[in-house]
Amino acid sequence: MRQNFIEIPTSILQAEGILKFDVFLRSPEGYVLFAAKNVPLEKKVLSGLESVYIKSVYIDESDELFYREYLGKNISKFANDRSLDRDEKSRLMYDAARSVMRGLFEKEDLPEAISDVKVAAEVIMDNVLKDERAFLSLVKALSYDYYTYTHCINVAIYSIGIGKFLGLSLDDLRALALGAALHDVGKCHVDQEVLNKQEKLNDEEFNHIKKHAPFGFDILLDTIGEMDERILSAVRHHHEKLDGSGYPDGIKGEKISTFARIVAVADIFDALNTKRCYKEPMSTFETLAFMKNNMASQLDTNILKSFILCMSGK
Ligand SMILES: [Fe+2]
Incomplete structure (x- = not known):
């Protein structure tokens, strides 16, 4: 089955622990799984991405609902994040x-x-x-x-x-x-x-x-x-x-x-x-x-x- 991907900003993944959606990177060969759902995502892994200027990551379209739930739950966190x-x-x-x-x-x-x-x-x-x-x-x-x-x-x-x-x-x-x-x-x-x-x-x-x-x-x-x-x-x-x-x-x-x-x-x-x-x-x-x-x-x-x-x- 063909997968469709949605581009999201790397900065949106605020290392909140366990994500309910897979995160992919895009390479010349296609999309590569970067962080699997339901596995804790560490801050240093994300900082690694940002340090090499990877500003966007991707999610599978079928996970969009979980991604949106994540956004809604974290809106206060984004608003109070002094590092942004x-x-x-x-x-x-x-x-x-x-x-x-x-x-x-x-x-x-x-x-x-x-x-x-x-x-x-x-x-x-x-x-x-x-x-x-x-x-x-x-x-x-x-x-x-x-x-x-x-x-x-x-x-x-x-x-x-x-x-x-x-x-x-x-x-x-x-x-x-x-x-x-x-x-x-x-x-x-x-x-x-x-x-x-x-x-x-x-x-x-x-x-x-x-x-x-x-x-x-x-x-x-x-x-x-x-x-x-x-x-x-x-x-x-x-x-x-x-x-x-x-x-x-x-x-x-x-x-x-x-x-x-x-x-x-x-x-x-x-x-x-x-x-x-x-x-x-x-x-x-x-x-x-x-x-x-x-x-x-x-x-x-x-x-x-x-x-x-x-x-x-x-
Ligand atoms: Fe109206």
């Missing part, structure tokens, strides 16, 4: 958070997946609060290829940046990070064929996709009994527009919470700024200029201005 430089730490945290987020759309056990997302969102938020330059470093690490799970983590990172810039309290920031990370959780209950359709959606299909906002709200209420209005509003109302032209409730102005307005700005920015099969991404500058010039009646301009300042490192 800022950008390396951001890359590891982002990869880990992205894997956790992927679990949200693939795991059977939704409450467990949501609690993993909560940990990842808080680790990222803490990091952005502790380190003045962490936000832009994380933005540099973001993936611009669109998947629902990358989109969710990107939106969480942008929202945390905006929330911090606006001076939200720690408790508000925590709720914002989680609400933003979960804003599209309702897509779990949407027809995946329609969701992944590459051609233009017809009205019926588009109306079906729109239901992800109330679906997400229901998932949070029903599966984890979430009662926090800030989180619920970010999920239900992230597609509402200030002029009332949004969905699902068509509410206007002040009726839309600050949390939903922040997530709306982050959501639209990421959708325009990432690559889709049917479009090339717009640059950061083009996206922000487009939003400022064309969406003033729909988005909170103060929040958009704050986001522009965050993204320019002010």
Whole structure:
């Protein structure tokens, strides 16, 4: 049987002892087993690799689930590892958070997946609060290829940046990070064929996709009994527009919470700024200029201005 391999950064293997996946090196002759699963991996063996500039190793695609579990479990460790430089730490945290987020759309056990997302969102938020330059470093690490799970983590990172810039309290920031990370959780209950359709959606299909906002709200209420209005509003109302032209409730102005307005700005920015099969991404500058010039009646301009300042490192 043909094996497929996935490239991973060597630095991600933080010698946590026993790995549940095999690690391979690539040689001119093919892939060679470097460390077998379920056998303790020593730090000096890994340092040996890094000392000869082997920056990438490989895992068998069939072990991807175990690898993702490993990432999710180690996200706090990456965040607190003083031996990593800022950008390396951001890359590891982002990869880990992205894997956790992927679990949200693939795991059977939704409450467990949501609690993993909560940990990842808080680790990222803490990091952005502790380190003045962490936000832009994380933005540099973001993936611009669109998947629902990358989109969710990107939106969480942008929202945390905006929330911090606006001076939200720690408790508000925590709720914002989680609400933003979960804003599209309702897509779990949407027809995946329609969701992944590459051609233009017809009205019926588009109306079906729109239901992800109330679906997400229901998932949070029903599966984890979430009662926090800030989180619920970010999920239900992230597609509402200030002029009332949004969905699902068509509410206007002040009726839309600050949390939903922040997530709306982050959501639209990421959708325009990432690559889709049917479009090339717009640059950061083009996206922000487009939003400022064309969406003033729909988005909170103060929040958009704050986001522009965050993204320019002010
Ligand atoms: Fe959405």
